[in-house]
Amino acid sequence: xxxxxxxxxxxxxxxxxxxxxxxxxxxxxxxxxxxxxxxxxxxxxxxxxxxxxxxxxxxxxxxxxxxxxxxxxxxxxxxxxxxxxxxxxxxxxxxxxxxxxxxxxxxxxxxxxxxxxxxxxxxxxxxxxxxxxxxxxxxxxxxxxxxxxxxxxxxxxxxxxxxxxxxxxxxxxxxxxxxxxxxxxxxxxxxxxxxxxxxxxxxxxxxxxxxxxxxxxxxxxxxxxxxxxxxxxxxxxxxxxxxxxxxxxxxxxxxxxxxxxxxxxxxxxxxxxxxxxxxxxxxxxxxxxxxxxxxxxxxxxxxxxxxxxxxxxxxxxxxxxxxxxxxxxxxxxxxxxxxxxxxxxxxxxxxxxxxxxxxxxxxxxxxxxxxxxxxxxxxxxxxxxxxxxxxxxxxxxxxxxxxxxxxxxxxxxxxxxxxxxxxxxxxxxxxxxxxxxxxxxxxxxxxxxxxxxxxxxxxxxxxxxxxxxxxxxxxxxxxxxxxxxxxxxxxxxxxxxxxxxxxxxxxxxxxxxxxxxxxxxxxxxxxxxxxxxxxxxxxxxxxxxxxxxxxxxxxxxxxxxxxxxxxxxxxxxxxxxxxxxxxxxxxxxxxxxxxxxxxxxxxxxxxxxxxxxxxxxxxxxxxxxxxx
Amino acid sequence: xxxxxxxxxxxxxxxxxxxxxxxxxxxxxxxxxxxxxxxxxxxxxxxxxxxxxxxxxxxxxxxxxxxxxxxxxxxxxxxxxxxxxxxxx
Numbered sequence: 239x240x241x242x243x244x245x246x247x248x249x250x251x252x253x254x255x256x257x258x259x260x261x262x263x264x265x266x267x268x269x270x271x272x273x274x275x276x277x278x279x280x281x282x283x284x285x286x287x288x289x290x291x292x293x294x295x296x297x298x299x300x301x302x303x304x305x306x307x308x309x310x311x312x313x314x315x316x317x318x319x320x321x322x323x324x325x326x327x328x329x330x331x332x333x334x335x336x337x338x339x340x341x342x343x344x345x346x347x348x349x350x351x352x353x354x355x356x357x358x359x360x361x362x363x364x365x366x367x368x369x370x371x372x373x374x375x376x377x378x379x380x381x382x383x384x385x386x387x388x389x390x391x392x393x394x395x396x397x398x399x400x401x402x403x404x405x406x407x408x409x410x411x412x413x414x415x416x417x418x419x420x421x422x423x424x425x426x427x428x429x430x431x432x433x434x435x436x437x438x439x440x441x442x443x444x445x446x447x448x449x450x451x452x453x454x455x456x457x458x459x460x461x462x463x464x465x466x467x468x469x470x471x472x473x474x475x476x477x478x479x480x481x482x483x484x485x486x487x488x489x490x491x492x493x494x495x496x497x498x499x500x501x502x503x504x505x506x507x508x509x510x511x512x513x514x515x516x517x518x519x520x521x522x523x524x525x526x527x528x529x530x531x532x533x534x535x536x537x538x539x540x541x542x543x544x545x546x547x548x549x550x551x552x553x554x555x556x557x558x559x560x561x562x563x564x565x566x567x568x569x570x571x572x573x574x575x576x577x578x579x580x581x582x583x584x585x586x587x588x589x590x591x592x593x594x595x596x597x598x599x600x601x602x603x604x605x606x607x608x609x610x611x612x613x614x615x616x617x618x619x620x621x622x623x624x625x626x627x628x629x630x631x632x633x634x635x636x637x638x639x640x641x642x643x644x645x646x647x648x649x650x651x652x653x654x655x656x657x658x659x660x661x662x663x664x665x666x667x668x669x670x671x672x673x674x675x676x677x678x679x680x681x682x683x684x685x686x687x688x689x690x691x692x693x694x695x696x697x698x699x700x701x702x703x704x705x706x707x708x709x710x711x712x713x714x715x716x717x718x719x720x721x722x723x724x725x726x727x728x729x730x731x732x733x734x735x736x737x738x739x740x741x742x743x744x745x746x747x748x749x750x751x752x753x754x755x756x757x758x759x760x761x762x763x764x765x766x767x768x769x770x771x772x773x774x775x776x777x778x779x780x781x782x783x784x785x786x787x788x789x790x791x792x793x794x795x796x797x798x799x800x801x802x803x804x805x806x807x808x809x810x811x812x813x814x815x816x817x818x819x820x821x822x823x824x825x826x827x828x829x830x831x832x833x834x835x836x837x838x839x840x841x842x843x844x845x846x847x848x849x850x851x852x853x854x855x856x857x858x859x860x861x862x863x864x865x866x
Numbered sequence: 867x868x869x870x871x872x873x874x875x876x877x878x879x880x881x882x883x884x885x886x887x888x889x890x891x892x893x894x895x896x897x898x899x900x901x902x903x904x905x906x907x908x909x910x911x912x913x914x915x916x917x918x919x920x921x922x923x924x925x926x927x928x929x930x931x932x933x934x935x936x937x938x939x940x941x942x943x944x945x946x947x948x949x950x951x952x953x954x955x
Contacts, residue, residue: 317912317913318912320908322905322908353939354938354939354940356938356939357914357938357939357940360912446908446911446912446916447911447916447917447918450911450916464939467936475924475925475934476925479925479926479927479934481928481929482928484927484928485928569943573926573927573932573934573943574927574928576927576931576932576943576945577927577928577929577931577932586932586943610909681932681943681944681945681948682909682910682913682942682943682944682948683932683942683943684913684940684941684942684943685934685940685941685942685943
């Protein structure tokens with residue numbers, strides 16, 4: 239078992255051309271495509287979008303022996319190549335060379351789940367009929383063996399006319415055969431191994447029953463022995479889908495995730511906060527030129543530092559979502575949530591994106607691709623930013639710590655999560671009963687077997703998210719911090735910066751003040767709101783910079799004290815409520831534009847959320863005033 | 867638990883053809899046809915719901931809907947309104 243039959247290692251080589259070869263990875267959902275892709279590329283990968291379509295794909299480089307490299311394209315999981323859904327169209331277009339900006343691949347890695355081979359082989363028919371050199375990878379070989387199944391990969395290779403490799407991408411078994419194949423593609427004439435005549439003729443690919451019968455024949459010729467049913471999956475489902483235990487565990491999981499994010503991340507965040515403080519003090523001690531020192535310490539350190547410390551919370555949230563998704567539990571959660579989601583006009587598949595939206599709306603909106611019904615998908619996209627994303631946390635944490643007695647802080651935070659959630663539900667109902675009205679859509683979701691998430695793929699996910707977050711802190715937030723600092727130090731009076739309330743910044747702030755005064759905000763908050771149009775957490779950095787210039791240190795306790803001086807309790811409530819509802823995030827607007835392929839939806843969403851937020855903040859301010 | 871064994875209301879009425887919702891949990895049936903629009907039927911067929919294949923109901927969400935069906939080596943969840951359109955032999 240595990241031989242790679244007909245791997246083209248022995249192909250007579252022409253000198254390698256300069257152009258890097260492109261190899262596409264194709265496979266049905268849950269076949270382990272991403273695991274293989276991660277295994278082959280490691281950190282040499284990035285997420286990208288094809289021009290003009292909303293489907294995300296990953297590109298990566300696989301390093302081979304002898305300093306060769308090939309580009310790998312990880313395509314979306316599909317059951318067929320009939321271009322009906324967007325995922326299928328992208329896969330079809332890439333493989334047939336019709337995709338703009340991407341040359342036709344030189345070879346294909348077709349990855350199939352060996353524990354479900356007869357069904358997964360159906361995809362081999364359309365892929366092999368493309369005529370590209372293809373390595374058929376039978377993944378999860380370890381699982382197949384452990385559950386008493388087997389397959390003769392040499393025979394299957396003969397039947398299909400393509401090399402076949404038994405592999406376990408998660409455990410790294412058999413990967414060298416994939417590498418061998420990839421090396422073959424760099425050696426000039428890979429088309430040779432595709433020219434071997436298959437023993438079985440390919441079926442008409444439009445006819446699903448015929449394709450399925452063909453796959454069954456190929457399987458039986460290769461003496462495929464299906465494995466015993468996944469015992470552990472059955473056992474776990476008896477618990478996780480138990481009529482009473484199931485929903486209970488579901489709730490515990492959701493609560494546990496949030497509990498860990500808030501309680502678990504605190505020590506790490508405090509440590510980072512102290513580190514930023516110490517490094518700021520150190521910078522202040524070595525820079526003697528006063529204006530530069532002020533720019534670095536009051537501007538950059540206060541601004542960027544106050545945001546960077548939220549990295550642990552964001553990573554913990556993504557870690558949880560990664561574990562839930564990779565283990566297979568998320569599909570069960572979607573099943574459990576389906577009835578509830580149907581009540582607000584959505585479906586169980588909307589649950590996964592909406593849960594991810596608690597981390598960040600951007601990946602959540604990308605995750606809506608799995609929803610086939612277009613109206614359901616748009617409704618999910620439109621309500622996702624109401625979910626309390628991690629970028630709101632810095633704002634919430636700061637204001638709550640400054641204004642609310644420790645006893646009620648968790649309650650306050652929870653209420654903010656709840657009002658965001660209620661706004662999402664209300665908006666969904668509104669949308670689904672008006673502009674996005676549709677018949678109850680079908681819900682069709684494959685339950686993958688439970689699997690242990692691999693540290694490798696979880697780690698790669700976290701590195702990816704950390705990069706995105708830190709890049710934003712290093713670019714947008716850094717730039718905003720510097721601009722805020724500069725505007726706060728101009729115009730110079732007698733060569734010295736003016737008091738902050740006579741600066742250009744104050745002028746801008748005072749100009750917007752009439753609009754935000756009814757909410758209980760002064761001009762400093764106004765500057766914060768303007769800067770937070772870039773990203774919500776920027777307001778914390780901005781206030782850090784403004785108060786830093788006023789002489790407070792960047793430490794969060796100081797920032798809280800300064801805020802208490804500056805904001806009434808009504809204004810504080812209004813600020814929280816405003817951030818709960820407003821769509822202060824350029825990245826989200828950009829991703830909605832990309833995913834819906836029009837400006838109509840993001841514009842509508844931005845206007846709706848801003849008006850909603852303004853009205854709610856106005857109400858909050860006046861209710862608190864009236865109570866007091 | 868006794869409430870799990872409650873028979874679906876449909877089986878009390880005289881129905882011309884049995885469908886997936888008439889199967890008890892763990893009881894298999896052979897699929898005859900998919901009484902659905904072409905597009906939906908293709909999608910189901912790609913996931914294994916092909917005429918002639920055996921389908922077995924398994925676990926469900928609380929309340930019995932949607933339900934997971936074992937078909938062609940994998941498990942797929944369907945809402946009741948879809949399952950009712952999958953006619954058995």
